[in-house]
Amino acid sequence: MSQNHKITPSPRLAIIGLGYVGLPLARLFATKFPVVGFDINQKRIDELNAGKDNTLEIEVDVLQKVLVKSPSDANGLFCSANLEDIKDCNYYVVTVPTPVDKNNRPDLTPLYKSSETVGRVLKKGDIVIYESTVYPGVTEEECVPVLERVSGLKFNVDFFAGYSPERINPGDKEHTVEKILKVTAGSTPEIGKKVDDLYKTVITAGTHLAPTIKVAEAAKVIENSQRDINIAFVNELAKIFNLLDINTHDVLEAAGTKWNFLPFKPGLVGGHCIGVDPYYLAQKAQEKGYHPEIILAGRRLNDSMGEYVAAQVVKCMIKKGVTVNGAQLLMLGITFKENCPDVRNTKIVDVIASLKEYGIQVSIYDPWANPAEVKHEYKIESTKEIPNQKFDAVVLGVSHKEFLQLDIPSLQKENSVLYDVKGILGNNVDGKL
Numbered sequence: 001m002s003q004n005h006k007i008t009p010s011p012r013l014a015i016i017g018l019g020y021v022g023l024p025l026a027r028l029f030a031t032k033f034p035v036v037g038f039d040i041n042q043k044r045i046d047e048l049n050a051g052k053d054n055t056l057e058i059e060v061d062v063l064q065k066v067l068v069k070s071p072s073d074a075n076g077l078f079c080s081a082n083l084e085d086i087k088d089c090n091y092y093v094v095t096v097p098t099p100v101d102k103n104n105r106p107d108l109t110p111l112y113k114s115s116e117t118v119g120r121v122l123k124k125g126d127i128v129i130y131e132s133t134v135y136p137g138v139t140e141e142e143c144v145p146v147l148e149r150v151s152g153l154k155f156n157v158d159f160f161a162g163y164s165p166e167r168i169n170p171g172d173k174e175h176t177v178e179k180i181l182k183v184t185a186g187s188t189p190e191i192g193k194k195v196d197d198l199y200k201t202v203i204t205a206g207t208h209l210a211p212t213i214k215v216a217e218a219a220k221v222i223e224n225s226q227r228d229i230n231i232a233f234v235n236e237l238a239k240i241f242n243l244l245d246i247n248t249h250d251v252l253e254a255a256g257t258k259w260n261f262l263p264f265k266p267g268l269v270g271g272h273c274i275g276v277d278p279y280y281l282a283q284k285a286q287e288k289g290y291h292p293e294i295i296l297a298g299r300r301l302n303d304s305m306g307e308y309v310a311a312q313v314v315k316c317m318i319k320k321g322v323t324v325n326g327a328q329l330l331m332l333g334i335t336f337k338e339n340c341p342d343v344r345n346t347k348i349v350d351v352i353a354s355l356k357e358y359g360i361q362v363s364i365y366d367p368w369a370n371p372a373e374v375k376h377e378y379k380i381e382s383t384k385e386i387p388n389q390k391f392d393a394v395v396l397g398v399s400h401k402e403f404l405q406l407d408i409p410s411l412q413k414e415n416s417v418l419y420d421v422k423g424i425l426g427n428n429v430d431g432k433l
Contacts, residue, residue, distance in 0.1 A: 009125075011198060014038055014086035015093050016114045018048060018079065020272075020342060021131060021166040022095035024057050024177045028202045029093075030066040030077035036086050037079040038117075048079040054370070056341055057170065087121040091198065092128045094118065094143075095166065097272060099345070104279045104299075106135065108142060115143045119150025122159055127186075129162035129195060133277050135284035136218040139163050140187065161187040162195035163213040165220030170271075171340025181205045185216035224277040225295055230264045231274070232298035235305055238266035238433050242312070248433070249423045266433045268309070268347035268397070268421065269302040270336035275345050306350025309421055309433060313351075313395055314358050316417045316430040322392050325359035330391040330411055333398025334366045334374055334382055338422075341368045348397045349378050351421075363387055367402045386411075393417040399424045 011033045015026040018039040026037040039045055047054060051064040068076030071085040078085065086092070096110040111132055118128055128147060130139050144155050153159050167180045182203045186192030196209040210216040238248040248266060255261050269275045278295045285292045317324050336346035352362050364374070364382035374382040386406070390413045396403060399422040408418065408425075418425070420432035 009090060011091050012036075012089045013091045013093060014089040014118075015095060016086075016118060017094065017096040017110075018044060019095070019097065020055050020057055020170045021168045022093075023048070023053060023055065024168060025093065025095060025131070025166075026077055027058050027063060027066055028177055030075065032201050033075055034068075034071070034073065035077045036071045036089060037077055038081070038083075038086050039079070040081055040117075042081045045079050045081045054341070055170070057168075083117065083120060087123075089121075090123075090126050092118045092122075092126065093131060094128065095131045097344075098132045098134055098276070098280070099272070100276050100279050106280050106283050108134075108138065111138070111143055112146055115146035116150050119147045122147060122151035122153055124153065124158045127160045127162055127191060127194065129164055131164055131166040133165060133220050133224075133273065133280065134217055135221060135280040136214040137284065139213050139217060144187075156187055160191040161213065162191060163216045164195060164199060165216060167223075170342045171337060178202055178204050182207045183210055183216050183219055184208070185210040185213045187213060218281075221277050221281045224274045225281055225298075227264075228269060228274050228278050228302060229294060229298040230262060231267065231269050232301040234264045234266045235269075235301055235433075239308065247427070265423065266305075268305050268351070270345045270347035271342070272336075272344045275302070275336075275347070303347075303350075305433075306347050307354045309351045309395075309419075310354030310358070312431055312433075313355065313393060313417065313419045314360075316419055317393055320415050320417055320430065322415060322417060327360050327392040328389070329355060329360050329362050329393040329395065330387060331355075331362055331364045332366070332394065332396045332403050332406070333400055334364050334369050335398055335400075338399040339368065339401055341370060341373075343369050343374055343377055349380070351395070351397060352380065360393075363391070366398070366400070368400060391416060393419065395419045395421065396425060397421050 013029050013033055013035045015022045015037045018037045026035050029035045051060050053063055066077045068078050071078045094114050096114045099107050101107045139161055144161055148155055164182055164184045169175050182199050184196040184199050184207050186195045192209055196207050199207050241248045256263050278299050282292045282295050314324055334348045335343050355362050366382055367384050369382055371382045391411055392413055394411055417430045420429045423432050
C-alpha cells in the first residue's frame with residue numbers, strides 16, 4: 001500500500017498507555033496523524049512532554065521531533081492524563097500490560113480499567129483497537145461489554161473493535177515497531193480492512209490481516225508460548241549436561257551446524273511476554289476442560305531455573321572452600337534482559353531469593369535498572385555504581401554490554417567464585433548454565 005493512502009474518516013488516534021509498547025507506537029503514528037498519548041501516570045506524562053523517555057525506547061531527539069503543544073494540532077504527539085484531550089479521537093488503541101497474579105492467573109484489571117476510560121469518550125463510528133496480549137476471546141467477550149456498558153453504545157452497530165498484537169522487543173534498536181510485520185484484525189470484514197489500512201500507513205514491514213479477532217489473539221499468545229517451550233527444552237538439556245559434565249553451549253554450537261536446528265539457549269525466562277503469555281493460553285484451555293500439559297510443563301521448568309542457578313552457584317562455592325553462610329555475593333544485572341531498563345517479571349529476583357535462603361548476602365549492580373523501581377517492585381536494594389569492595393562470589397545474571405568491559409577480577413576475593421548465567425564470559429569461569 002502507498003504511504004499516501006487515504007483513510008476515511010481521517011484518523012485521530014488516542015494511544016491508551018504509554019509504556020514500552022504504547023510510546024513507540026504513538027511516536028510512529030504521530031509521524032502521519034494527530035495522536036494523543038494518554039496515560040494515568042502524570043509523572044510519566046510530564047517526563048514525556050519534557051522530551052524524556054525513561055524506558056529508553058525512544059531517543060530524546062526522535063521524541064522531541066514529534067511532540068506538539070495541543071491535542072488539536074496537526075500531525076504529532078500530544079501527551080496527556082486528561083480524559084478531555086482524547087474525546088475527539090476516532091481510533092482508540094489500547095496498549096496496557098496484561099500481567100498474571102501471584103497464582104499465575106491472568107489479571108485483566110488494566111484492560112478493564114482502560115476499556116472503562118475509552119467507554120467514557122466513545123462515539124458513534126469509533127474503532128477501539130487492542131494491542132495487549134490476551135487469550136482468544138478477551139477483546140470481544142471481556143473488553144467490548146465494558147465499552148458497551150460505559151458508553152451506552154451497541155457493538156458493531158455504533159462502534160467497532162480491532163486487534164493488532166504488539167510485537168515490541170524492549171531494548172532492541174534494530175527490530176523497531178515499524179520493522180516488524182504486524183498482524184491485524186477487525187470485528188467485521190470491513191473494519192478489519194480499515195484497521196489493516198491504518199497500520200499499513202506506518203508499518204514498513206507490512207501487515208497480515210487475520211480473518212477474525214480471535215485468530216489474531218491466538219496467534220499472538222502462541223508466539224511466546226512456542227519460545228517458552230523451546231527454552232524449557234534447552235534448560236532441561238543444561239541440567240542433564242551439567243550432570244554429565246558436558247558444556248551445554250558447546251553441544252548447542254555443534255548441533256547448530258545442522259540447517260534446521262533451532263538456536264535456543266538456556267536461561268532465565270522473565271519479562272512481560274514469554275514468562276506470562278503461556279498462562280493466558282493455559283487458562284482459556286482449562287476453562288474449556290482441557291489441561292495443557294506441554295505448555296504448563298515448560299512453564300514449571302522455566303520457573304524453576306532461578307532456584308537451580310542458585311544451587312549451582314552454592315555448589316561452586318563449596319567446591320572452592322568458600323563458606324556459604326554469610327558470604328558476600330555480587331549479582332551483575334537485575335533487568336529481565338540485556339541492555340534494557342525493564343525489570344518487570346525478572347527472574348533474577350528468584351536467584352537472589354534462593355541465594356539469600358542459603359544465608360548469602362547479595363549486592364546488586366545494574367547500570368541500566370532504576371534503583372527506585374527495583375525497590376518499589378521487589379523491596380530489594382540495587383545500585384548503578386560499581387561496588388567498591390571484593391566479593392566471595394560474582395554471578396553474571398544479565399549480559400549488559402557494560403559487563404563485557406567490566407574488570408570482574410578486581411571485584412573478586414582470592415578463591416572467589418565466578419558463575420556465568422548467560423554464557424558470555426568464555427570458559428574461564430567456575431560454572432555456567
